[in-house]
Amino acid sequence: MSTAATATAPPEGAPKLVTGRSLLGTAWMRIRRSKIAMVSLAIVILMVLFALLAPVLTAIEGQNPDATNTGPDVLDAFENPGLPLPGYMFPSAEHWLGVEPGLGRDLFARLAYGAQVSLIIALLSTIVSVILGTVLGAAAGYFGGKIDSVISRLIDLFLAFPHLLLVLSIAPILQSRLKDSPLAQGSFVPITSLVVVLGFFGWAYLARIVRGQVLSIREQEYIEAARSFGTSHLSMILKQIIPNVAGVVLVYATMMIPTNITAEAALSFLGVGVKDPTPSWGQMLNAAQQGNWYLNDPWFLAVPSIALIITVLAFNLLGDAVRDALDPKSSRN
Amino acid sequence: MTSFLSVKDLHVEFPTDDGLVSAVNGMDLSLERGETVGLVGESGSGKSVTTQAIMGLFKDSKARVSGTIDFEGTDLISLSENRMREYRGKKIGMIFQDPLSAMHPFYTVGEQIAEAYRVHNQVSKKAAKEVAVDMLGRVGIPAARSRADSYPHEFSGGMRQRAMIAMALVCEPELLIADEPTTALDVTVQAQILDLISGLQQETNSAVIFVTHDLGVVAELCQRVVVMYGGQCVEQAPVRTIFREPGHPYTRGLMASMPALSDETGRLKPIPGSPPALLDLPKGCLFAERCEVAKLLPEGLCREERPLLRIHGDHEVRCHAHERGLLAVGGPSAAGNMKGESADV
Numbered sequence: 001m002s003t004a005a006t007a008t009a010p011p012e013g014a015p016k017l018v019t020g021r022s023l024l025g026t027a028w029m030r031i032r033r034s035k036i037a038m039v040s041l042a043i044v045i046l047m048v049l050f051a052l053l054a055p056v057l058t059a060i061e062g063q064n065p066d067a068t069n070t071g072p073d074v075l076d077a078f079e080n081p082g083l084p085l086p087g088y089m090f091p092s093a094e095h096w097l098g099v100e101p102g103l104g105r106d107l108f109a110r111l112a113y114g115a116q117v118s119l120i121i122a123l124l125s126t127i128v129s130v131i132l133g134t135v136l137g138a139a140a141g142y143f144g145g146k147i148d149s150v151i152s153r154l155i156d157l158f159l160a161f162p163h164l165l166l167v168l169s170i171a172p173i174l175q176s177r178l179k180d181s182p183l184a185q186g187s188f189v190p191i192t193s194l195v196v197v198l199g200f201f202g203w204a205y206l207a208r209i210v211r212g213q214v215l216s217i218r219e220q221e222y223i224e225a226a227r228s229f230g231t232s233h234l235s236m237i238l239k240q241i242i243p244n245v246a247g248v249v250l251v252y253a254t255m256m257i258p259t260n261i262t263a264e265a266a267l268s269f270l271g272v273g274v275k276d277p278t279p280s281w282g283q284m285l286n287a288a289q290q291g292n293w294y295l296n297d298p299w300f301l302a303v304p305s306i307a308l309i310i311t312v313l314a315f316n317l318l319g320d321a322v323r324d325a326l327d328p329k330s331s332r333n
Numbered sequence: 334m335t336s337f338l339s340v341k342d343l344h345v346e347f348p349t350d351d352g353l354v355s356a357v358n359g360m361d362l363s364l365e366r367g368e369t370v371g372l373v374g375e376s377g378s379g380k381s382v383t384t385q386a387i388m389g390l391f392k393d394s395k396a397r398v399s400g401t402i403d404f405e406g407t408d409l410i411s412l413s414e415n416r417m418r419e420y421r422g423k424k425i426g427m428i429f430q431d432p433l434s435a436m437h438p439f440y441t442v443g444e445q446i447a448e449a450y451r452v453h454n455q456v457s458k459k460a461a462k463e464v465a466v467d468m469l470g471r472v473g474i475p476a477a478r479s480r481a482d483s484y485p486h487e488f489s490g491g492m493r494q495r496a497m498i499a500m501a502l503v504c505e506p507e508l509l510i511a512d513e514p515t516t517a518l519d520v521t522v523q524a525q526i527l528d529l530i531s532g533l534q535q536e537t538n539s540a541v542i543f544v545t546h547d548l549g550v551v552a553e554l555c556q557r558v559v560v561m562y563g564g565q566c567v568e569q570a571p572v573r574t575i576f577r578e579p580g581h582p583y584t585r586g587l588m589a590s591m592p593a594l595s596d597e598t599g600r601l602k603p604i605p606g607s608p609p610a611l612l613d614l615p616k617g618c619l620f621a622e623r624c625e626v627a628k629l630l631p632e633g634l635c636r637e638e639r640p641l642l643r644i645h646g647d648h649e650v651r652c653h654a655h656e657r658g659l660l661a662v663g664g665p666s667a668a669g670n671m672k673g674e675s676a677d678v
Contacts, residue, residue, distance in 0.1 A: 225435040228388055229422035229449040229500070239448070243439045 030325035037321030043314035051119045054112035061096055065113045065279055069104035083296050090299060097303055101293045107303055114279035114304065117187070121194050122260035128199025130253050133206030134245065138237050140207070141214025151207070158204035167197050172272055187278035194273050198260050206252050213245045247326040254319035258312040265308055281308050335406065336363040337540055338508060343400035345382050345391065354611045356382040357564040361642065369534065369541040371551035373587065374561035377608045380544045384510045388427055389417035423453040426506035430513040432497035436485040442496045443481025450503045468499040472529060491522035498529060505537055512544045527554055548591050552576060560584050563609045563619035570648040580650035582626045618653065626654045
């Protein structure tokens with residue numbers, strides 16, 4: 001963390017680096033100076049590109065995530081039925097990361113398309129949480145009184161809930177209820193339900209942080225000044241208060257994305273998330289565990305695990321760096 | 334006779350865990366169009382709370398406000414927060430003491446003035462920006478067009494207060510409340526800001542309530558002075574009268590505690606003691622605890638009975654001693670010959 005904040009005073013005689021014009025400009029400068037931050041930012045960008053370019057990359061590879069290869073030349077038919085033969089288990093020119101056991105689908109293609117699903121779920125659920133948390137937290141802090149009591153008790157309630165148990169029981173219900181709707185085509189329902197469930201259970205902590213911040217901002221004189229110009233409550237919250245909590249929210253959001261990536265993986269691994277044939281990193285972990293494939297094909301388990309670890313670690317380190325960069329005091333250690 | 338602004342028997346009370354804090358206790362104040370009134374008193378005398386009540390800033394809060402605030406025939410106290418919002422900024426503008434903390438650090442000065450204008454005027458952002466630049470020019474900011482894109486912290490103290498004034502006046506309010514606008518500025522800048530305020534006031538013929546504890550500023554700028562103590566008006570008079578024959582012992586104390594160039598003895602004479610605890614107000618005169626004159630009056634009168642605001646022409650004083658003619662003539666030095674008179678009471 002302290003390594004992320006290597007920003008020091010500019011050398012004497014150098015042109016003025018910190019113009020003080022914008023918080024984000026200063027933050028970006030600090031991030032640029034930190035190696036860890038830049039490496040993790042690069043990894044995050046690569047992962048996002050990897051996901052976005054999944055169709056292109058697999059086209060270059062010449063594979064697709066749903067094509068099965070169950071021929072006896074690919075999968076073992078005798079000793080360990082379904083286990084890829086040595087030439088197909090590990091990376092090769094034809095299958096860049098080998099094939100998966102059982103159906104013999106291309107691992108690289110599934111990892112790339114899985115990245116799409118995992119990142120979309122993490123991103124959307126984070127957005128849901130951030131919007132809910134910011135709006136409710138700001139409303140509680142700004143209006144105070146009864147509105148504050150109601151929202152604060154709601155926050156307490158959500159924080160006290162055993163999330164995992166609730167999610168485990170809610171997700172299948174949501175999915176089975178929506179099964180017959182026309183929306184149930186493809187992977188829309190499992191993805192949406194994961195976004196809703198993760199988003200809906202992630203806002204409470206942020207709301208509490210935002211509420212605390214708003215409580216102190218509300219007492220600032222410029223808020224009273226804005227009131228004296230006849231500013232309405234809505235524009236007060238949107239224009240005067242939200243910009244002040246943007247930093248906190250940004251940091252929290254960067255920290256929440258990896259949490260949600262892991263949560264998606266955990267839920268899919270437990271079987272209540274994304275289901276085959278839609279790939280996601282959690283679904284791939286689940287597949288590796290099903291039928292004990294990982295015992296004879298640990299590579300199959302390693303591929304999504306490594307992708308998951310690298311991505312989550314990169315996001316977490318980036319979140320730390322962003323927090324340090326936005327903290328005006330961090331440059332002094 | 335109905336005044337442009339008339340505050341009568343205003344009470345503002347804040348419920349706290351320790352009890353009810355009475356910040357304003359029956360404040361009276363009136364103001365005509367084009368008039369400048371100085372609201373004077375030491376810290377904690379309820380000056381700011383009174384002006385905040387006039388702005389309606391206690392609506393939607395726990396504070397209890399009662400009495401009447403009649404503004405052009407409308408009782409502001411009974412207005413809802415939504416109706417009150419139409420008055421704020423448009424009809425009543427406010428200049429704050431510390432412009433750095435009263436301006437949002439995230440927006441440029443121009444944006445903030447434009448925003449204050451757009452609250453009451455349906456115009457495009459571009460048009461509002463033009464108004465803001467124009468307004469910055471009017472308050473004497475050089476190169477207003479480029480300075481409009483600066484942030485508040487990039488302005489000097491005086492420039493910032495000019496920008497604050499531009500923000501308060503951009504909708505041309507009929508009543509301007511200036512809450513110690515020169516306290517945070519150095520003396521040379523103070524004079525410029527005072528000139529600016531009185532110049533703009535004459536241009537627009539607006540009324541000004543000038544909150545300050547600087548009697549020098551009052552003498553320079555105001556036609557009338559209202560002295561506040563313990564959330565009440567203890568004296569009000571035309572500015573000449575206040576300086577020539579201050580009626581209330583508290584006003585005399587304020588005068589005596591002000592440094593004067595002519596004073597050879599050098600030491601200031603502070604008023605002993607501190608303002609009354611607003612949690613538990615005394616039954617009698619709020620100033621009795623600190624008053625030198627109170628002991629000259631019949632036993633316990635000042636401590637037992639709250640004096641009323643007596644009107645003598647254009648001079649109103651809330652004091653038992655003044656009522657009995659003990660303080661009628663002479664300045665603070667009159668205290669000497671009061672001893673003899675008090676025997677007759």
